[in-house]
Amino acid sequence: MSNKLVSGRIFFKVDGQQYSVSAGITYNLGRPKRESGSDSSFEHHFKEVAQVPYISGELFDNKSLDVAKFLDLDNATITAELATGKSIVLRNAWQTGEGEVNAEEGKIPFKFEGESAEEVK
Template sequence: MNKRVGGIIFLKVDGDLMRAKGAFTYNLGKPKREPVIGGDGIAHGYKESGQVAFIEGEITDDRKLDLATLLELEDAIVTLELANGKVISLRDAWYAGDGTGQSEEGNIPVRFEAPAGEEIK
């Protein structure tokens, strides 16, 4: 049994490996449940509100990365392969970051969004 729960990850955009670094966050885009509290102070149930599926983190810039092309990305397949063996997949994804890079460590924050996400175990 693999006991690793964190560490090395792989980010791919349309099958191309990106230079992922640091911590990534993700959301499958399932409805978020929030309590409905009545006037009596008791939870009467819950309501659901929509969320967007996303994968967000940082990549390292390099000479091969075309930032302008990344900013225009849409209808892509984005996958995040986690250290625990799971894969988070977004289909029909678009780039939702602002494209700001940083020179000290050559990092670019990235965010990809999609109508829905999938967890592959």
Template sequence: MSNPNRRAGRIFFKVDGAQHDAKGGFTYNLGADKRDAIVGADGVHGYGTKVQVPFIEGAITDSKDLDLEAFVNLDGVTVTLELANGKTIILRDAWYSNEGSGSTEEAEIAIRFEGLSGEEMK
């Protein structure tokens, strides 16, 4: 059953199709150019653009089966984040880009993947 009014809630985080236990609070960026104003003494002259790196970041729950050493060395993978509102964020040709630190209190591992391209599927 479709929920047209649902905007947030349950998410699914996958790397090359393998689902991991998402903790929530993920952020993402599709990598669109960032616009910065060019300002002169006489006013705003326009803007310039800077390239941004597409990324998906958040936290997952550690498990007995998760090989953290292998996980932090992932490269060339496809990462997906399925959102409660029906969108899927896709990061292609991605690599792990974080410290690989874990927390014992809630078995939490902070993760960040960066990639060559990001896409939003509706």
């Protein structure tokens, strides 16, 4: 694999079962978000705010997909294998997307949030 490849084909799995998704996967490892501030004497500081780790994207609604079952997924391990060769693993995850299906495009937006996430290279 070229070390210059940064995007492209993605493999997306839920509990080991592969699903067909578009290449637009977004993820957050759940690291604390830092927010900057200043006090009345112009001293600068930051605080950290907790974030929930997630993986989101769009699933293709093919003939074999059980939409209701997919939308009800809970306590799942989600894996996104990226074109760069690294994988994002989200553990103890639940589906939080709205469940809207775009029949014209054949896509279902999804979002899985979970207890922990890690980047595996």
